[in-house]
Amino acid sequence: MAHDERRLQVLRAIVQDYVSTNDPVGSKALAERHDLGVSPATIRNDMAVLEEQGYITQPHTSAGRVPTDKGYRLFVDRLSAVKPLSAPERKAVERFLDGAVDLHDVLGRTVRLLAQLTHQVAVVQYPTLSRSAVRHLEVVQLTGSRLLLVLITDTGRVEQRIVECPVDVARDDVADLRSLLNSAFGGARLGDAGGKVPDLVDTAPPHLRGLVAAMSAALVETLVEPGEDRLVVGGTANLARTAVDFPGSLRPLLEALEEQVVVLKLISEVDAGGTVLVRIGEENAHEALAGASVVSVGYGTGDRALGGLGIVGPTRMDYPGNMAAVRAVARYVGQLLAES
Amino acid sequence: MAHDERRLQVLRAIVQDYVSTNDPVGSKALAERHDLGVSPATIRNDMAVLEEQGYITQPHTSAGRVPTDKGYRLFVDRLSAVKPLSAPERKAVERFLDGAVDLHDVLGRTVRLLAQLTHQVAVVQYPTLSRSAVRHLEVVQLTGSRLLLVLITDTGRVEQRIVECPVDVARDDVADLRSLLNSAFGGARLGDAGGKVPDLVDTAPPHLRGLVAAMSAALVETLVEPGEDRLVVGGTANLARTAVDFPGSLRPLLEALEEQVVVLKLISEVDAGGTVLVRIGEENAHEALAGASVVSVGYGTGDRALGGLGIVGPTRMDYPGNMAAVRAVARYVGQLLAES
DNA sequence: GCTGGCACTCGGTCCGTGCGAGTGCCAGCC
DNA sequence: GGCTGGCACTCGCACGGACCGAGTGCCAGC
Numbered sequence: 001m002a003h004d005e006r007r008l009q010v011l012r013a014i015v016q017d018y019v020s021t022n023d024p025v026g027s028k029a030l031a032e033r034h035d036l037g038v039s040p041a042t043i044r045n046d047m048a049v050l051e052e053q054g055y056i057t058q059p060h061t062s063a064g065r066v067p068t069d070k071g072y073r074l075f076v077d078r079l080s081a082v083k084p085l086s087a088p089e090r091k092a093v094e095r096f097l098d099g100a101v102d103l104h105d106v107l108g109r110t111v112r113l114l115a116q117l118t119h120q121v122a123v124v125q126y127p128t129l130s131r132s133a134v135r136h137l138e139v140v141q142l143t144g145s146r147l148l149l150v151l152i153t154d155t156g157r158v159e160q161r162i163v164e165c166p167v168d169v170a171r172d173d174v175a176d177l178r179s180l181l182n183s184a185f186g187g188a189r190l191g192d193a194g195g196k197v198p199d200l201v202d203t204a205p206p207h208l209r210g211l212v213a214a215m216s217a218a219l220v221e222t223l224v225e226p227g228e229d230r231l232v233v234g235g236t237a238n239l240a241r242t243a244v245d246f247p248g249s250l251r252p253l254l255e256a257l258e259e260q261v262v263v264l265k266l267i268s269e270v271d272a273g274g275t276v277l278v279r280i281g282e283e284n285a286h287e288a289l290a291g292a293s294v295v296s297v298g299y300g301t302g303d304r305a306l307g308g309l310g311i312v313g314p315t316r317m318d319y320p321g322n323m324a325a326v327r328a329v330a331r332y333v334g335q336l337l338a339e340s
Numbered sequence: 341m342a343h344d345e346r347r348l349q350v351l352r353a354i355v356q357d358y359v360s361t362n363d364p365v366g367s368k369a370l371a372e373r374h375d376l377g378v379s380p381a382t383i384r385n386d387m388a389v390l391e392e393q394g395y396i397t398q399p400h401t402s403a404g405r406v407p408t409d410k411g412y413r414l415f416v417d418r419l420s421a422v423k424p425l426s427a428p429e430r431k432a433v434e435r436f437l438d439g440a441v442d443l444h445d446v447l448g449r450t451v452r453l454l455a456q457l458t459h460q461v462a463v464v465q466y467p468t469l470s471r472s473a474v475r476h477l478e479v480v481q482l483t484g485s486r487l488l489l490v491l492i493t494d495t496g497r498v499e500q501r502i503v504e505c506p507v508d509v510a511r512d513d514v515a516d517l518r519s520l521l522n523s524a525f526g527g528a529r530l531g532d533a534g535g536k537v538p539d540l541v542d543t544a545p546p547h548l549r550g551l552v553a554a555m556s557a558a559l560v561e562t563l564v565e566p567g568e569d570r571l572v573v574g575g576t577a578n579l580a581r582t583a584v585d586f587p588g589s590l591r592p593l594l595e596a597l598e599e600q601v602v603v604l605k606l607i608s609e610v611d612a613g614g615t616v617l618v619r620i621g622e623e624n625a626h627e628a629l630a631g632a633s634v635v636s637v638g639y640g641t642g643d644r645a646l647g648g649l650g651i652v653g654p655t656r657m658d659y660p661g662n663m664a665a666v667r668a669v670a671r672y673v674g675q676l677l678a679e680s
Numbered sequence: 681g682c683t684g685g686c687a688c689t690c691g692g693t694c695c696g697t698g699c700g701a702g703t704g705c706c707a708g709c710c
Numbered sequence: 711g712g713c714t715g716g717c718a719c720t721c722g723c724a725c726g727g728a729c730c731g732a733g734t735g736c737c738a739g740c
Contacts, residue, residue, distance in 0.1 A: 003681090024733090026732065026733050026734085027733075027734080028732085028733075029732095038682070038683090039682070039683050039684075040683090040684095040733095041682075041683055041684070041685090041735095042681085042682055042683070044733090044734065044735075045681095045682090045735095047734090048734090048735080058733090058734085059691095060689095060690070060691065061688095061689055061690055061691090061733085061734075062688090062689050062690045062691070062731090062732065062733050062734065063690085063691075063732080063733070063734095064732080064733065064734095101501055101502055102488075102500045102501055102502050103500070104500070135480065135482070136480045138478050138480075138490065140475065140476045140478075140492055142475070142496075148442075148492065148496070150478070150490065150492070150498060152480055152488065152490070152500075156482075156488070156500075156502070158490060158498060158500045160442045160443070160444070160492075160496075160498045161441055161442055162441055162442050162496070234598060235598070236576060236594050236598065237590075237591050237594035237595040237598055239594070240589050240590045240591035240594055241591060243589070243590075249580050249583070250577075250580045250583075250590075251577050251580035251581060254576050254577035254579070254580055255577040258574060258575070258576065258577055343712090364702090366701065366702050366703085367702075367703080368701080368702075369701095369702095378713070378714085379713070379714050379715075380702095380714090380715095381704095381713075381714055381715070381716090382712085382713055382714070384702090384703065384704075385704095385712095385713090387703090388703090388704080398702090398703085399722095400720095400721070400722065401702085401703075401719095401720055401721055401722090402700095402701065402702050402703065402719090402720050402721045402722070403701080403702070403703095403721080403722075404701080404702065404703095405702095
């Protein structure tokens with residue numbers, strides 16, 4: 001029906017105007033700024049219907065309308081096309097990310113880039129350990145009984161862990177231990193590492209069994225521990241700019257970002273297909289994020305998702321632009337990591 | 341002179357009251373809440389003098405007085421004693437920091453602890469590389485021509501760096517390279533590493549010279565690059581709580597904290613003696629920090645300072661308490677790192 | 681089904697008033 | 711000489727009323 005169609009145009013116009021002006025938008029302004037071909041009065045009727053359906057709301061009588069979470073949802077799903085990045089923007093992405101010297105550097109640059117492109121808080125997850133494979137395991141003796149286990153994954157991630165042994169360890173044993181661990185775990189997905197432990201312990205020379213068990217345990221523990229999936233956060237200064245959009249205080253949001261766990265959960269719920277995920281306001285199912293939207297996407301090499309990245313901002317954000325930025329950055333990071 | 345003495349008491353009382361109430365403090369309130377032994381009128385005279393000397397100021401006529409940066413400075417220097425942590429607090433420090441599994445973990449806990457104790461933004465610097473010694477250097481071959489150099493310092497810090505070689509490297513050469521590098525740099529202070537490079541390159545077997553030079557260069561570069569002195573920041577949510585103290589916006593401050601360089605400079609200007617450094621407002625010599633104070637101290641093992649840690653907050657802060665917390669945490673972290 | 685007109689609502693702003701906290705000054709007292 | 715009580719004065723702030731304008735809902739007419 002033509003009616004429905006126009007009503008959606010009205011909703012789109014409302015979202016666009018509200019996002020750019022931050023003022024509740026009225027029927028007259030809409031008629032002026034968009035070529036809807038009808039008079040303000042007609043728009044008013046449409047708006048009344050949209051409000052009844054829950055897509056928009058008025059902060060108070062005699063104010064314009066504002067999109068609800070549901071309204072943004074419809075906008076994202078049906079009324080907007082992800083707009084590609086401009087040429088200079090694409091160039092900026094390349095320039096910004098090239099020249100990174102290691103994983104830490106890549107992710108640091110990524111988060112800064114994303115924050116700069118979107119003017120929002122950016123979040124990047126380290127490549128998930130469980131989906132990474134072991135490239136190398138290194139054992140370094142710190143003191144007689146204290147060993148440092150260093151794990152290097154195929155994604156360039158380097159993790160360390162101190163292991164305290166009950167007794168002093170001989171130098172030669174350290175070397176043996178290293179080659180034992182490497183031949184057992186080398187090349188294996190970390191997700192499968194747990195299963196290999198019993199076998200490894202059984203086949204190890206008797207005098208090394210205790211050691212092997214301890215080190216394997218540390219390895220498994222390192223990746224099982226949920227906190228070990230690290231997160232890089234950047235661009236929190238952008239929150240100050242959008243402070244007006246967060247009624248009470250920025251505090252809960254800042255706390256959630258520091259907490260990491262909350263955000264991590266959101267960011268890591270991505271698939272490998274490169275679909276951009278948008279969670280709007282209440283959809284986030286976490287109180288502190290009720291007034292915020294999260295745009296996230298998985299990055300990876302080929303069809304393998306390594307981790308997620310995305311942005312957090314007010315529900316009143318430029319969804320098409322931000323979705324494009326997030327997607328573009330994820331693609332580029334994926335490429336970059338595939339090279340290494 | 342007894343006069344001067346009382347005037348200082350008045351200043352101290354003003355600082356204390358203002359810090360706890362956030363209201364400009366008037367002569368009457370002072371007389372009531374503190375046993376100064378004189379009437380409000382007398383206090384008014386003292387306040388007039390203090391104002392003339394620049395220690396306090398009034399936001400507007402007919403308001404109470406507020407300490408100036410200069411006033412806080414005098415307070416910190418002469419009017420306050422660092423008050424020791426309470427027993428439960430000391431206990432919390434121990435409980436919080438024990439059980440850390442590696443350096444990353446230790447510093448992460450430290451920053452959270454400090455933020456929690458002081459209710460301010462906490463900042464912890466990674467142990468400076470230039471003052472650390474090489475415990476072990478590891479070389480891992482990622483692809484034929486791409487090597488990963490992993491540096492493990494005696495402070496438990498692990499740094500990585502990808503080195504691109506012009507030609508493919510043979511497996512055996514990697515092992516040789518590793519032992520060459522370790523025997524050359526092992527145990528050496530990183531600050532001295534630069535000087536050893538020429539010698540090392542000269543004595544290396546001819547076919548490895550190019551490689552050795554490249555790796556040494558990467559090593560030196562890693563620690564010369566100023567950005568490599570990392571910083572952990574936490575408790576930014578506390579900024580939201582103290583937002584009232586930052587007139588304009590939190591933005592500049594958040595930006596400075598993300599910038600890291602600025603804060604790093606402040607935090608790293610510490611000595612090994614355990615002196616707590618306080619920089620108040622304008623003393624920070626950086627615009628974004630003009631309304632903020634920084635309390636910092638060096639942490640280290642024995643008489644060797646490894647790095648700095650501290651807090652950033654509004655000038656209106658509990659200096660004695662925060663100085664105590666910063667000092668106590670630094671001591672404990674120093675001990676913890678000395679053990680490893 | 682669209683449109684112009686109209687009455688109505690209500691938040692934001694401006695202004696005037698009153699109040700109270702706090703000050704500076706002064707004369708008097710110890 | 712220094713402290714004190716008293717007093718006039720200054721302002722910021724909170725309160726309340728008036729006004730204005732944006733925006734709405736509804737209705738009759740095309």
